Amino acid sequence: MTTLLEVNEIQTYIGQYHILQGVSFQVRKGEVTVLLGRNGAGKTTSLRSIMGLNPISDGQITYNGKDISKLATYHIANRGIGFVPEDQGIFGELTVEENMKIAMQKQDEETLARMDKILTLFPDLKTYWKKQGGYLSGGQKQMLSIARAYLNKNELLLIDEPSKGLAPIVVEKVMESIMEMKDETTIVLVEQNFRMALGVGDTYYIIDDGRSVGTGNMKELAENEELKRKYLGIA
Amino acid sequence: MDLLLNLMVNGLATGMLIFLLAAGLTLIFGLMDVLNFAHGGLFAWGAYCGVWVYGMTGSFMTAIVGAVLTGVILGYVTERFIIQPVYGNHVQQILITLGLMLVLSEMLKVVFGPNQIVAAPPDYLAGSWQLGDVVIIKYRAFIILVGVIVFALVHYVLKNTKIGLTVRAGVMNKEMVQALGINIKKVFMLVFMIGSAMAALGGVLLAPYSGVIYAEMGMDFAILAFIVVVIGGMGNFVGSLFAAMLIGLSGAFMTYFVPDLSLAVNMLLMAVVLVVRPQGLFGAKG
Numbered sequence: 001m002t003t004l005l006e007v008n009e010i011q012t013y014i015g016q017y018h019i020l021q022g023v024s025f026q027v028r029k030g031e032v033t034v035l036l037g038r039n040g041a042g043k044t045t046s047l048r049s050i051m052g053l054n055p056i057s058d059g060q061i062t063y064n065g066k067d068i069s070k071l072a073t074y075h076i077a078n079r080g081i082g083f084v085p086e087d088q089g090i091f092g093e094l095t096v097e098e099n100m101k102i103a104m105q106k107q108d109e110e111t112l113a114r115m116d117k118i119l120t121l122f123p124d125l126k127t128y129w130k131k132q133g134g135y136l137s138g139g140q141k142q143m144l145s146i147a148r149a150y151l152n153k154n155e156l157l158l159i160d161e162p163s164k165g166l167a168p169i170v171v172e173k174v175m176e177s178i179m180e181m182k183d184e185t186t187i188v189l190v191e192q193n194f195r196m197a198l199g200v201g202d203t204y205y206i207i208d209d210g211r212s213v214g215t216g217n218m219k220e221l222a223e224n225e226e227l228k229r230k231y232l233g234i235a
Numbered sequence: 236m237d238l239l240l241n242l243m244v245n246g247l248a249t250g251m252l253i254f255l256l257a258a259g260l261t262l263i264f265g266l267m268d269v270l271n272f273a274h275g276g277l278f279a280w281g282a283y284c285g286v287w288v289y290g291m292t293g294s295f296m297t298a299i300v301g302a303v304l305t306g307v308i309l310g311y312v313t314e315r316f317i318i319q320p321v322y323g324n325h326v327q328q329i330l331i332t333l334g335l336m337l338v339l340s341e342m343l344k345v346v347f348g349p350n351q352i353v354a355a356p357p358d359y360l361a362g363s364w365q366l367g368d369v370v371i372i373k374y375r376a377f378i379i380l381v382g383v384i385v386f387a388l389v390h391y392v393l394k395n396t397k398i399g400l401t402v403r404a405g406v407m408n409k410e411m412v413q414a415l416g417i418n419i420k421k422v423f424m425l426v427f428m429i430g431s432a433m434a435a436l437g438g439v440l441l442a443p444y445s446g447v448i449y450a451e452m453g454m455d456f457a458i459l460a461f462i463v464v465v466i467g468g469m470g471n472f473v474g475s476l477f478a479a480m481l482i483g484l485s486g487a488f489m490t491y492f493v494p495d496l497s498l499a500v501n502m503l504l505m506a507v508v509l510v511v512r513p514q515g516l517f518g519a520k521g
Contacts, residue, residue, distance in 0.1 A: 051414055053410055053413075053414065072413070072418070073410070073413035073414055074413045074414075074416050074417055074418045074419070077413070077414055077415060077416035078416040083414040085410075085411065085414070089408055089410070089411035089414065091403070091404040091407045091408060091411070092407060093403065093407060094400065094403060094404060094407075098400055101397065101400060102397065102400045102401060102404050102412075102415060102417075103415050105416055148415070152416075
């Protein structure tokens, strides 16, 4: 399988803090790659660094064989990388419709077909189409955030903790949507909910103290109690 | 009753002028988080260039176009060379834009001379209409009309176009706008140019209204514009219209009924709003 994204020994500072001190991982086309690790390990910063929101100071990020390390965020997005941030990034004073409209890069048949598919997957968005994003529930905001990233034909989606703070029934729905998207899009997923990560993930990378410390197949990790206890705090 | 109507027309006309200055400022402030104290300088340049073009061509409409173009060009130069290097640093923004304000004022004296310049409305906008006992000065009605048209136009763009959506979204979350593939710097530049053009339009409209223009007029009106932004709510376009009308009307009525308080009324209004609703009358909480 070809490599779509390669993150190589990246270093990132946020202010004076040296958050990423050598994170490396590869994302293969068509897979769901899960970044695991404890709180504050550097998973979110890794995604933000790929998007150029926290620019790297050293290392390299290549996407489809091209160096994107120094590109502006909008250039990275326009190359086909969608981003679902940890805080969902909903524009609270815009309606659901407007949130979708602003994300729409093209208004061609394919995009409109994707819009139909999204609204079938997340019927709540259709119900609250004219409602301001700020008034949606946590689960609906997450659905909107995922829908927005999926709307364009992105080859890669970076999804940060989609299950965070959601009720179990909503987590199931989000999982289902990721499984649907998996057929068409490569995904990098940051997820604390191990059950969900196991349910959708193919390959894992463990990040600890700003460094990559382990990788392998998700199914193998499920059986490796020591690794889970040491880096993920799962007994 | 006639007196009240006259005061109301005066207040609305002044409010519209303040709105034109403040609306651009609130977009720049709200979207770009830039404290632009030079905004008043663009207002003054609009007034001077407009009056100059009017003198050269004899056409007031050409003067308006000239003033707006001045605002667009100065807005571009200011954003590109003065503001861009100080994004995210309020202290530097205050210092550099205050400095620019002084430079713009002094440059007016260099280019147009140090004395005040007299300005009058064109013949077709001079004089007044008599409606019963109510006298409506044509030029004031014209200012109100222009203000309403500008408000409707910008409001439509903000509400119904993708660029408008981007501006509104950018006020809320700049990072996410970029992550959706939109070049926020271009949007910043555009908003800055539109804001500057609106300020310059306000300037050229003020000239015949006040009768004279002077180099420091920008600073006087900029303070009013900042008060409007605070009262209306940062980044809120409708809020800035409402607040500008409030300031214009309260100024007109207080000047007539309680002249001693007329200078303090704006500050009082701002203080009350800050105590009761710190985010401004139309601003979002948090």
